[in-house]
Amino acid sequence: MDYLISVLPVLLFLFFLFLLDSFKLVVKRTLFSAILWGILSAGFAFYLNNFLLQTHVLSFEQYARYIAPGTEEWIKSLFVFFLVFRKKAGFLIDAAIYGFAIGAGFALVENVVYVHDASDVGFMVWILRGFGTALMHGGCTALFSLIVVGAKSRNASQRIAIGIAYVSVYLIHAAFNHFYIHPLLQTVGILIVLPLIFVLIFRRNEKQLHRWLEIEFSSEIELLQMIHKGRFSDTRAGAYLASLKTRFAPETIVDMYCYIQLYLELSIKAKRNVLLKESGFPPISEDDISDKLKELAALRKGIGKTGEMTLSPLIRMNYRDLWKLNQFRE
Numbered sequence: 064m065d066y067l068i069s070v071l072p073v074l075l076f077l078f079f080l081f082l083l084d085s086f087k088l089v090v091k092r093t094l095f096s097a098i099l100w101g102i103l104s105a106g107f108a109f110y111l112n113n114f115l116l117q118t119h120v121l122s123f124e125q126y127a128r129y130i131a132p133g134t135e136e137w138i139k140s141l142f143v144f145f146l147v148f149r150k151k152a153g154f155l156i157d158a159a160i161y162g163f164a165i166g167a168g169f170a171l172v173e174n175v176v177y178v179h180d181a182s183d184v185g186f187m188v189w190i191l192r193g194f195g196t197a198l199m200h201g202g203c204t205a206l207f208s209l210i211v212v213g214a215k216s217r218n219a220s221q222r223i224a225i226g227i228a229y230v231s232v233y234l235i236h237a238a239f240n241h242f243y244i245h246p247l248l249q250t251v252g253i254l255i256v257l258p259l260i261f262v263l264i265f266r267r268n269e270k271q272l273h274r275w276l277e278i279e280f281s282s283e284i285e286l287l288q289m290i291h292k293g294r295f296s297d298t299r300a301g302a303y304l305a306s307l308k309t310r311f312a313p314e315t316i317v318d319m320y321c322y323i324q325l326y327l328e329l330s331i332k333a334k335r336n337v338l339l340k341e342s343g344f345p346p347i348s349e350d351d352i353s354d355k356l357k358e359l360a361a362l363r364k365g366i367g368k369t370g371e372m373t374l375s376p377l378i379r380m381n382y383r384d385l386w387k388l389n390q391f392r393e
Contacts, residue, residue, distance in 0.1 A: 068190055069174035073167045073197035079258070080160045083265045086272060087340035088157040093146075097161045100142040101168020101204075108135045108169070109176075132236035136203060136229065139165050143208045152212045153386030155268040159261060162208025166201030173200070187247075195250035199239050202257050203232040209264070215382045272337075275383075280334050287327040295320075300377045307373060315366055319374060322362040326378050329355060333387045352391045359388075 081089060111134055116126050142165050143158075145151070152158040174192050207228045214224030239249065286300060295301040300323070308316055329352075336346035363371060378384075 069178050069193040069197070070171050072193045073170050073201055076198060076201065076258075077160075077163055077167045080163055080261060083261065084156055084160060085269060085341055086154075086156065086337060088154060088337075089160050090151070093151050093161065094164050097142055097146075097164035098168040098171075101139065101165040101170075102172050103168075104135075104138045104141070104165070105169045105172035105176075108138050111138070128237060128240045132233050132240060135169070135200075136207065136232045136236055139169055139200075139204045140207045140211075140229070140232075143204070143211055146208070147211060147215055147382075150382065150386040150389040152208070153216070153383050154272055155209055155213055156265055156272075158208040158212035159205045159264060162205035163201040165208075166204035167197070169204075170197035170200040173197075191246050191250050195246065195253055196239075198253050198257055199236065202253070203236050205261075206235070207232045218381055276334055276338065280331065283327050283331050283334075287324070287331065290324050290327070303377065310373075311370065315370060318362050318365045319370060322359065322366060323374070323378060325355060325359050325362065329359065329388055329391070330384070333390050336390065356388065356391060 081094075108131075112126070112131055115130060115134065116123065119126060119130070121130065143162060146158070146161055152161055174197055177192060210228035210231065211221070211224050214221060242249070244252070286295075286298060289295050289298050289301075296305060304316065304319060304323070307319070311319070332347075332349070332352075339346050366374070
């Protein structure tokens, strides 16, 4: 029973967050990978903390309050960098869920070890660890992921975002370990505040996602229709591309035209799949998508960085746009 109480709350909360994802942005394979990393990171943190504890003159209590929060949060956060690098998280919703999953995996191992090593403590301790410490671990990594992915989506400075995220989660974790507030009140506070914060973030981000889909979807469809009708030159985008003829070679202009058309086609299909998943339907899989993605990459390489920057008023290849196309590979 002690094991169950110490691990069940964090798993139930993770399931609760998964249900909040109405757009089904979370990929189960990536979610399980996040949990696995959390489990592995608990082992890495255990050996690292033991090593550092032996080399420091600090007592165990001092180390747990000031050093352990830093090492544990940094090791957990490494998977967040993987998510950003591989463009696995595009919105705050999926970023928060993946981040919490990492913390959940970490908490599972930590609490099981505590139950095994201290089976003679009272039942209330496992309630506090299951509902308090475990959710704290998940919440901290979720916060780190929210700040980093959010900054990446806004094209904000990643160094500043990582610094703010790391300091924030360190202070929260260290304050939790200091027990400035009675452990029971601390746990009750987490149970009340954490779900409320996530619900507010998810609701706000869903509205943002709806706006992103509605605005871009309609404009991209309209532009692609003009291309198919042979009336691209009548659009502002066509006029802009025509003005570049004196600055680029004819073959580069042709590549730009093909690049715009192929990007619009893939972008519309990616948004279509997001809308299908929100409505409870499976996304449509097409056999030639992989070839089209390779063709798009080749065209992007062909027009070069200068050409890509020149087309930025028409095609924005920022982090979220690349995440959108990356959904075809999931």
